[in-house]
Amino acid sequence: MAFIGDMLSSAGYEVVIFFFVLSGFFIRYAQLKKHRPAFRFYLNRIVRIYPPYLASLALGVLTLYYVAAAHPNLMTNAIGREFNASRLAAWHELHPLTLRAIGRAVLFLMPGKQFFGYNNVYWSLLPEALFYLAVPLAFWRVRYYYSLSAAFYAFGMVASVLHLNISFLGDFLLLYNGYFALGVGLYDVVTTRPRWLPAFRQFSGFWLALGIGMLLLLLIGLAALHLRLLSGPLASALAVLSVSALLAGRVQRQNLLVRAFHEVGIFSFSLYLYHFPLLILSYVALVALTGELVNFTRYYWIALPVVTVSCFALYYVTERAAVRYFRGT
Template structure:
């Protein structure tokens, strides 16, 4: 993994943390330019995540042929355990502290559909959100993985076109005609293709290392995001996010070998899943004791960071390693039985 991409993953995750801090503590009614920026633009971290996801999945599967089922199992054991764990914790929090969190409601139907990555109306009445609200992005991720798993049936040079056609069919045909949930009719799904496109030009060696031109690209992207709303998400935020990813890859020599940034990137998924729980607990403490929101946030940040590190080591990496080893052993055993 490129350290520049790891650093950007971390930055995107923490931008989302700041965005949700402004939502949970201030209902997005913030004073000051920094608060207003994170209130209105912090969600762009999701767009950056999607572009990176397309980039990483494309590169990691190049020169690789595997059954679709094996690809999906690999993604499931990487994504699902941590998500299920934090969804369960969020469900427990909502059961215990429901009167104190009036906008957060839990139902068994929504909870079970959340675990299965099936979009459903949140019982709180604010849209198609799972029990752990940030999990809405994982519904798109799992769709992307499911569609991407089919490309291994085709020659490698055709795979980008196959996944593009599949995403178009799902978003523009099935979702808009009502065959599947309207949730998938969002043009944000095409941001995975932007990442695949970056992966293609990266493999061809067309991304040149530099300093001032990549920095200019990042500046242009940030200014564009600042002045545009996500009303047309792909154009207004998706393309600038792709430019940021592309520019960061060009800056790889600056980041190369930085172990701290690698660790921060490794922990970004757990930061994304964990932070809302910590912020809600911080809100309850602030309400009960009359604490300053920014002081509470200053305490929440290291808790999120340390919690995410532990989550990555014990749930993501540790559990993933054990599950993968078990699956590999079982696959080897089945192969030996078939031979004998």
């Protein structure tokens, strides 16, 4: 029952859309605060992304090798568990390990039917990278960028309703880029429209919190039904409302929840990349200790603190170390 409840309330895709809006907002902020020409901007993004990404690739591959060698019972189709079957498929795709597969992985592409190292969170990295590629040109003529993004997004929604088959690049141009553009536009609205934030200060805190809470519950329901044409726009709207309410001072800086999320946010990218292989390793360790395929509740709450602490340690030796080196040079 705990597993069913968690799966029905999960909204991984919608959280990523929320993050796309935040990404557009903060990239706009960073570029206006300290403008970087195209080469410096790309170099900065490469240094921020690739060290932890490549380390997570290695961790995922090593995890698959370890499970296959030491716990083959967790990598078989015999017991009918989809988790085992998909992990087995990812393991088979490592043989043979070709340069083409490695090249596709480096470019955030899926080499086969599974992502390299069996880490499906990688799907969001290509839209992020494509947005970064577009930033220097998009910000050079930002008004044209807004107009084109709005037009492409409207066409993308129509194409999705009509079930037109479009490529992943088409998905970015017609849908995902719209969420990044919304974040970019939100920053410009906040900084150039003096009435935007005061309007949020006039709202009753109770009704604002109640409204955001109800939208969040609606979002979870849409996510459970896999209605992404509705849940994606709703997640982006929640991002706009949340950021605006925060900047308008409707949430105190001393708020314990805000402070906790701020600390986690520092290493959130590393947490995003590393958590899945670490969850698998935690599960393998628990199975080895108990001698049984443990249930969801026991596994999840034991693994959560271990994975979080491990991701923080990996953040220090990969992402943080790379950023410090880049700034030092």
